[in-house]
Amino acid sequence: MDASQVIFFLSAALILVSAVLVVTVRNLVHAALWLIATLFGVAILYVLLEAGFLAVVQIVVYIGAIAILFIFAVMLTRRDLLSQTSQTNANWPVALGVSALALVGIAFIVRGFIFSLDRIPAPAPDNTLELLGQALISPNLFVLPFEVASVLLLAALIGAVYVAMNKK
């Protein structure tokens, strides 16, 4: 077992334990903080996969913006969150069964996968960031999805402001 495998197991344990806590813990502020731990573990995986830019984006956008937005929303809707009632609805055994079924189904698909699962990956090129930037603005690669994503973000910005506005 080499160093990268040890790092993989440690970050996998971090991801799975904190993800379970995200969906089970009673206090939602704590759930949002455990979500930050999960996202940090995923960022470690991106570093292991030599996608350094995505790791930085994960920390800046997900942890820095999305998780903080969750904490703000929890605090703005605080009133009935700390009550003593159950945090799960009446259907939680069904939900547990469905998600266990999804896990088994996906694992079954992965096992029967045609893609060679144990191959050593080709060495990543040194200039992945440069290639990524060129791919995002190149007309015969991904400039259209890139522009659509920016329009989507603008629409979400205006829509979120409009929906949350106090209309009085």
Next chain:
Amino acid sequence: MIPLSWYLYLSAALFAIGLYGVLARKNAIAILLGIELMLNAANINLVAFWRYGNPSLMAGQVFAIIVFAVAAAEVAVGLSLVISIYRSRKTVVADELDLMKW
């Protein structure tokens, strides 16, 4: 070296945990937290396939970036809906939001 299947099993487990959170939690904000977990599981898959496929083609990373943008938009709109509903109905429990249930 880490085999590709480890990443796939890990992301399957993360997806299943997020799915449980979406289906079982009562609070609308907690449901959105579960959706975030599922999106991250998909992203792990995309980046792992990029790395173990042909790393000089950037489609996997571009896809992951689009998922980031969609997740940010989804959270912004979702949380503003939750805050708006909380303001008018004083609840964020998804079971009680049954105005359209006939």
